[in-house]
Amino acid sequence: MKLEKEGAGLPNMERLFIKNIFVPIVRTFFTWDLALYLVKKEAQKIEKLVSQIPKELLSKKVLITRAFAIEDHSRQYSLNMICEHLTIAGMGVSSVIKKLSKEKKPKSDITIEQVKPKSNDDKSLGNYLNFMKMYENMINKLDKKQSKTKQKHPWFVEFNNFDWTVFMFMHTFIHRRQIEEIIRELKKDSNV
Amino acid sequence: MFSSYTGTIFRALFIILSIISLWYLAVLVVYFLITLIFSLDFSFSISLGLFAVLVLGRMFYPKNVFV
Numbered sequence: 140m141k142l143e144k145e146g147a148g149l150p151n152m153e154r155l156f157i158k159n160i161f162v163p164i165v166r167t168f169f170t171w172d173l174a175l176y177l178v179k180k181e182a183q184k185i186e187k188l189v190s191q192i193p194k195e196l197l198s199k200k201v202l203i204t205r206a207f208a209i210e211d212h213s214r215q216y217s218l219n220m221i222c223e224h225l226t227i228a229g230m231g232v233s234s235v236i237k238k239l240s241k242e243k244k245p246k247s248d249i250t251i252e253q254v255k256p257k258s259n260d261d262k263s264l265g266n267y268l269n270f271m272k273m274y275e276n277m278i279n280k281l282d283k284k285q286s287k288t289k290q291k292h293p294w295f296v297e298f299n300n301f302d303w304t305v306f307m308f309m310h311t312f313i314h315r316r317q318i319e320e321i322i323r324e325l326k327k328d329s330n331v
Numbered sequence: 332m333f334s335s336y337t338g339t340i341f342r343a344l345f346i347i348l349s350i351i352s353l354w355y356l357a358v359l360v361v362y363f364l365i366t367l368i369f370s371l372d373f374s375f376s377i378s379l380g381l382f383a384v385l386v387l388g389r390m391f392y393p394k395n396v397f398v
Contacts, residue, residue, distance in 0.1 A: 161343075166396035167389045168350045177346075207339040285393045299394065312346075313339065320335045 143211035146251040148294055157208065158295045165305055171283045174304045175275065181311040182271045185225075188318050189218050189264045196325055198259040203320045208313045210251065218321055221314050222263035223256035226270045228310065232303050233274055239286040239300035251293050278304060358382045 148154065189197070202215045216224070231249055238245045260266075281300075289297035298306060358381050366373045390396050 163390070163396040164347060166394075167386060168347065168354060173350065204334060205336055207336050207343075309343075312343070316335060316339045316342070323335075 142214060145210075145212040145255055146293075147212060148210055148251070149208060153208065154294055162295060162302075165309065166302060169305045169308075171278070171281075171301065171304060174301075174308050175278050178304075178308040178311050179271070179275060181308065181315050182268065185222070185311070185315050185318060186264065186268060188315070188322060189222065192218060192322065192325065194261060196329070197261055197264075199325065200259075201321045201324045203317065203324060206313070206317050206320060208309075209317060213255075213317075216256070216317070216321070217259055218318060219259045219261060219263040220256040221318055221321070222267040223258065223260065224254060225311060225314055226263065226267045227256065228254040229267075229270050229274060229307065232307055232310075233277055235290050236281070236300045236303050237277065239288050239290060239303070240281055240284070242286055242288045244288050245290050248291055249293060274307070354385065355382050358385055 149157070197218045200215050200217045200220070204214075205211070206214065213224075231254055235245050235249065256263075286300040289299045290303070291297045292306065355378075359378050362378045362381055363373060365371065
């Protein structure tokens, strides 16, 4: 099956719904602490889900049906690839949050192509969990003051430091759902 | 059974509704305490009004959520 090219983005209706309805609602009701608490819970769920899967299946690429807020190109990932993507994207976002918190504009925009997984490494889950510890420390040390400086998300609007922390939760949540879908498919094919 | 796509949307809505409920609960508790302290009549419509004021406030402070 031919997937769309990387960086093609979301279907227009889905993108506009998230940009114009979902983002303002989330900005209104989330707080720094809530965003951090929820992203930590998501990381715990991912750890529980992925660690129960035999090592030989972690690198198996699985094609899943269209998932909400995930571009077509990312539909055929392995569990390792998702963990790697969460780490790469998370590190990029942490760096943006740190810069925006100092009211500094990051030098370049984040692109979807930059945060695609490059390998299919079995250490991906461990790397992701280590990254999450670093991320939690970084957020705990922040001033929790919303920055005036913003950085554009490739699909949506310009986000300030707070918006990016909420994005970290929503992004992890969406990929945790993708992990669940991959595990469902793996269970169909084998006795996991 | 829901597809993964629909399931994700429903779960996201559930999370947001839960958070909105938490905010309302916080308003309700504060309002209830005020009615107790100042011996005022408790009214759910006033609590909803206070919640609306809080939501409007958060929409524009500390930043405009639409920009």
